[in-house]
Amino acid sequence: xxxxxxLAGYPEDLQMRVRTLIEQDRLGAVLADxxxxxxxxxxxxxxxxxxxxxKDRYLRKxxxxxxxxxxNKLQVVKHALGTHTTVSRVQGSRLKASREIRIATVFRDxxxxxxxxxxxxxxxxxxxxxxxxxxxxxxxxxxxDYHQLEFDLRLYLTHxxxxxxxx
Numbered sequence: 001x002x003x004x005x006x007l008a009g010y011p012e013d014l015q016m017r018v019r020t021l022i023e024q025d026r027l028g029a030v031l032a033d034x035x036x037x038x039x040x041x042x043x044x045x046x047x048x049x050x051x052x053x054x055k056d057r058y059l060r061k062x063x064x065x066x067x068x069x070x071x072n073k074l075q076v077v078k079h080a081l082g083t084h085t086t087v088s089r090v091q092g093s094r095l096k097a098s099r100e101i102r103i104a105t106v107f108r109d110x111x112x113x114x115x116x117x118x119x120x121x122x123x124x125x126x127x128x129x130x131x132x133x134x135x136x137x138x139x140x141x142x143x144x145d146y147h148q149l150e151f152d153l154r155l156y157l158t159h160x161x162x163x164x165x166x167x
Contacts, residue, residue: 004019022162035113038112065099106160117150
């Protein structure tokens with residue numbers, strides 16, 4: 001029986017339904033039917049503008065972002081789909097903080113809703129550092145279907161892991 005690393009915490013009956021879709025070679029088609037629309041965010045500048053627009057809409061009072069980029073070094077298998085870092089530097093007598101968001105390059109070719117979900121996730125870290133209830137409430141505020149998108153993203157990553165092509 002095939003191990004589904006992205007769905008490990010889900011009930012066995014759900015995993016069996018996913019395995020059936022994989023065996024029937026239908027998982028990619030199911031995801032394509034639901035999330036067929038690709039996004040136009042192809043480079044780092046567009047990603048920065050996309051993220052800033054979402055931040056300005058939902059988190060106006062949050063700290064400013066200095067950098068948002070696609071990062072091909074993020075390892076999806078290590079569960080890092082994106083990272084949010086704060087780098088502090090001493091500049092003269094002042095401490096200067098620089099905030100960066102790095103998004104895994106797998107999202108460059110992913111459906112638009114998955115990019116929205118991961119950007120909402122990383123932006124939520126501007127306010128909440130832990131994955132706690134307020135964090136997920138903030139994610140759901142920015143992307144109302146956040147939890148469904150997170151699950152479907154796990155299906156998408158499983159599809160890619162099984163040799164499927166991006167949607």
